[in-house]
Amino acid sequence: MIRLTQIRKSFGRNEVLKGIDLAVEKGEVVVILGPSGSGKTTLLRCINYLEKPNGGEITIGDLTVHCKHPSKKDIHRLRGKTAMVFQQYNLFRHKTALENVMEGLVVVHKVPKEEARRRSAELLEKVGLGDKLNAYPSELSGGQQQRVGIARALALNPEVILLDEPTSALDPELVGEVLAVIRKIAKEGITMIIVTHEMGFAQDVASRVVFMDQGVIVEEGKPSELFRSPKEERTKQFLQRITPEGVYSI
Amino acid sequence: MGTPFDITYVFDYFVKLLPSLRITLVIVEFSLLIGLGVGLIVALPRLYRIPVLQRFSQVYVSFFRGTPILIQLFLFYYGLPEMLKLVHLDVSKVPALYFVIFAYALNSGAYLSEAIRGAVVSVDRGQVEAAYAIGMTGYQSFARIVLPQALALALPVFANHTLAHLKDTSLAFSLGIMELTGKAQTLPTMSRHFIESYLSLAAIYFIICIVLEKLFAVVERRLFRHEGGSVKAGKAVGGLKRLSRRFPAGLDLPKEGARS
Amino acid sequence: MKLDPAFIWTAFIQLLSAVPTTLELTAVSVLCGLLIGTAAALVRIYRVPVLHPLASAYVTFIRGTPMLTHLLLIMFGLPMIIDSVAEGLGLPFRSVSIPMIGFAFISFSITAGAYMSEVVRSGILAVNRGQFEAAYSIGMTTPQLLRRIVLPQAFASALPNLSSAVIGTMHSTTLAFIASVVEINAKAQIVASTNWKFFEAYIAAALLFWGLTIAVERLTALLEKRIHIYNRGGVA
Numbered sequence: 001m002i003r004l005t006q007i008r009k010s011f012g013r014n015e016v017l018k019g020i021d022l023a024v025e026k027g028e029v030v031v032i033l034g035p036s037g038s039g040k041t042t043l044l045r046c047i048n049y050l051e052k053p054n055g056g057e058i059t060i061g062d063l064t065v066h067c068k069h070p071s072k073k074d075i076h077r078l079r080g081k082t083a084m085v086f087q088q089y090n091l092f093r094h095k096t097a098l099e100n101v102m103e104g105l106v107v108v109h110k111v112p113k114e115e116a117r118r119r120s121a122e123l124l125e126k127v128g129l130g131d132k133l134n135a136y137p138s139e140l141s142g143g144q145q146q147r148v149g150i151a152r153a154l155a156l157n158p159e160v161i162l163l164d165e166p167t168s169a170l171d172p173e174l175v176g177e178v179l180a181v182i183r184k185i186a187k188e189g190i191t192m193i194i195v196t197h198e199m200g201f202a203q204d205v206a207s208r209v210v211f212m213d214q215g216v217i218v219e220e221g222k223p224s225e226l227f228r229s230p231k232e233e234r235t236k237q238f239l240q241r242i243t244p245e246g247v248y249s250i
Numbered sequence: 251m252g253t254p255f256d257i258t259y260v261f262d263y264f265v266k267l268l269p270s271l272r273i274t275l276v277i278v279e280f281s282l283l284i285g286l287g288v289g290l291i292v293a294l295p296r297l298y299r300i301p302v303l304q305r306f307s308q309v310y311v312s313f314f315r316g317t318p319i320l321i322q323l324f325l326f327y328y329g330l331p332e333m334l335k336l337v338h339l340d341v342s343k344v345p346a347l348y349f350v351i352f353a354y355a356l357n358s359g360a361y362l363s364e365a366i367r368g369a370v371v372s373v374d375r376g377q378v379e380a381a382y383a384i385g386m387t388g389y390q391s392f393a394r395i396v397l398p399q400a401l402a403l404a405l406p407v408f409a410n411h412t413l414a415h416l417k418d419t420s421l422a423f424s425l426g427i428m429e430l431t432g433k434a435q436t437l438p439t440m441s442r443h444f445i446e447s448y449l450s451l452a453a454i455y456f457i458i459c460i461v462l463e464k465l466f467a468v469v470e471r472r473l474f475r476h477e478g479g480s481v482k483a484g485k486a487v488g489g490l491k492r493l494s495r496r497f498p499a500g501l502d503l504p505k506e507g508a509r510s
Numbered sequence: 511m512k513l514d515p516a517f518i519w520t521a522f523i524q525l526l527s528a529v530p531t532t533l534e535l536t537a538v539s540v541l542c543g544l545l546i547g548t549a550a551a552l553v554r555i556y557r558v559p560v561l562h563p564l565a566s567a568y569v570t571f572i573r574g575t576p577m578l579t580h581l582l583l584i585m586f587g588l589p590m591i592i593d594s595v596a597e598g599l600g601l602p603f604r605s606v607s608i609p610m611i612g613f614a615f616i617s618f619s620i621t622a623g624a625y626m627s628e629v630v631r632s633g634i635l636a637v638n639r640g641q642f643e644a645a646y647s648i649g650m651t652t653p654q655l656l657r658r659i660v661l662p663q664a665f666a667s668a669l670p671n672l673s674s675a676v677i678g679t680m681h682s683t684t685l686a687f688i689a690s691v692v693e694i695n696a697k698a699q700i701v702a703s704t705n706w707k708f709f710e711a712y713i714a715a716a717l718l719f720w721g722l723t724i725a726v727e728r729l730t731a732l733l734e735k736r737i738h739i740y741n742r743g744g745v746a
Binding site: 137 | 398
């Protein structure tokens with residue numbers, strides 16, 4: 001349902017993505033792991049064209065975009081099918097939580113205001129912030145802001161939600177509440193691609209784990225398989241560094 | 251200078267000067283309004299890096315910040331009619347006031363374009379990315395997300411500029427405009443009580459400045475209410491103030507006095 | 511259009527004779543302004559008992575009123591004050607012996623002083639608190655600390671603002687024509703009215719100022735580069 005074919009991306013002379021092929025089916029939760037510089041965040045940001053790939057194809061549902069010469073319309077449609085949750089939350093500072101969630105509905109999808117308000121309030125309830133509808137981002141904790149970010153992404157009913165290290169900027173005690181929300185929507189069958197460092201979470205929620213290093217996909221598989229018995233050497237090394245107790249090798 | 255100082259004249263002249271305040275405020279109002287429009291137009295090519303126009307903007311800003319405002323006033327007063335003759339427009343009957351407002355507007359435009367530019371650049375890039383990610387077009391993200399926040403950030407610089415601009419209007423007397431300063435010079439022609447006239451002149455300017463300052467403080471509080479504490483507002487503003495003094499483009503110029 | 515481009519050049523050459531006056535006005539105003547401003551800034555930072563509110567009032571008043579008003583007040587008010595004081599003290603001095611340019615110097619310096627005080631104040635306040643504490647802890651007295659530690663650093667961080675103020679002062683010297691001083695603006699008026707070519711004369715004046723301003727900027731940029739060798743280069 002989401003198909004990335006030979007995605008390439010270079011920043012100047014530095015080739016960050018060296019031809020990535022990835023397929024994600026509806027309802028899957030794919031977690032991308034890898035050391036910093038592996039290109040995982042860049043890959044994610046290519047999917048909604050916040051970074052412009054230099055080559056390859058992106059297919060979401062019935063839309064295929066050829067990355068060498070994308071049209072403005074294609075990019076716009078692509079963004080209409082995806083939603084993103086950012087590491088730094090990126091909530092609109094001058095709007096309340098409710099307004100943040102409503103913004104996409106009202107401005108982009110042209111939903112009437114009352115309906116948008118109702119849907120947004122429901123979503124904020126769902127992520128546990130029903131009592132903070134009129135709070136400004138500056139009045140919310142990091143975890144609360146991120147949950148608003150998730151609600152904002154959900155509001156758009158996208159075909160896939162892209163999460164870019166959603167808990168990396170949070171204080172440790174706030175990570176749990178955000179992961180709980182992500183877990184909840186995963187159970188509801190929302191398709192997600194998540195870049196994260198939270199190994200335990202990845203094991204718990206992912207239907208598939210992808211390991212990237214230096215711009216290529218090294219290995220992918222079910223979390224139980226990848227974490228317990230990684231096939232590639234690089235995967236083993238990475239996992240050893242991150243979770244020394246989680247990998248058994250003979 | 252002959253006549254002894256008489257304080258009653260100060261109060262007397264104060265009252266006589268007030269009607270001229272209207273002209274001063276008219277000049278400030280219109281030139282700022284037009285200047286804001288000009289500033290926005292001039293800032294856009296630089297923000298979006300449009301090739302040729304970007305250069306024009308840079309030169310425009312450099313010129314209007316690099317030359318004294320008095321010279322600009324004379325330049326436009328004498329030069330604009332000449333230039334308009336080229337397109338067969340005879341403006342010799344147009345009152346000097348229009349030229350003055352026009353010149354001030356162009357001048358303000360340069361400063362305000364820098365303020366706008368600095369403010370837009372200060373808006374956190376992540377906000378723009380989030381706007382694109384939810385599918386907004388470039389125009390939508392600029393109008394709904396960037397501009398409102400940029401205006402709030404630009405407010406202190408705008409406030410500073412307004413106050414400075416108010417004081418600059420005093421130069422218009424040299425073109426015969428009867429604003430405050432012009433009036434203050436003509437009032438004592440018979441009585442010879444110049445110093446009293448100028449004292450009341452200073453008093454009026456001072457009071458207006460204080461009133462404006464207070465007004466801007468109120469507006470600033472309202473615009474920044476989404477920031478929760480004055481801490482954030484102060485930080486954002488501090489960063490912006492530094493930006494307005496930068497030199498990287500090579501042609502960032504300030505004028506009269508320290509405008510930080 | 512009856513524009514005579516060749517005359518722009520002629521006017522430019524004629525205006526050059528007024529440049530020294532403009533520079534003189536600028537230099538004197540800036541230097542005196544810096545002296546006054548530094549004193550005022552220090553008074554305000556250290557909250558010296560009687561002088562503090564006076565300094566604040568001075569800065570507030572000057573910044574809240576146009577420069578032209580200052581010039582007019584000085585031109586008409588100072589002679590009165592000087593004359594009455596001189597008479598009272600029996601001095602043989604009379605204000606008419608002060609050349610007109612003196613009034614310009616005095617007025618511009620007073621104006622510049624207020625703006626400079628803000629420049630100096632923000633420069634000093636930008637210096638890390640820790641520097642003060644370190645200096646005191648090794649036993650420096652306040653004058654030593656100011657001279658050796660604070661002012662050099664304050665200067666570095668205040669440089670952009672200082673350059674602003676210098677350029678601003680230079681631009682405002684155009685007001686001196688009111689005091690019958692022949693600086694660039696007054697000269698432009700003379701050239702313009704003798705030749706009946708106003709536009710050309712003022713274009714020349716504008717270009718001249720533009721050039722001078724850019725020169726000051728370039729100088730500042732050079733200075734900044736040299737100073738920032740030791741500075742971590744925080745700002746730009």
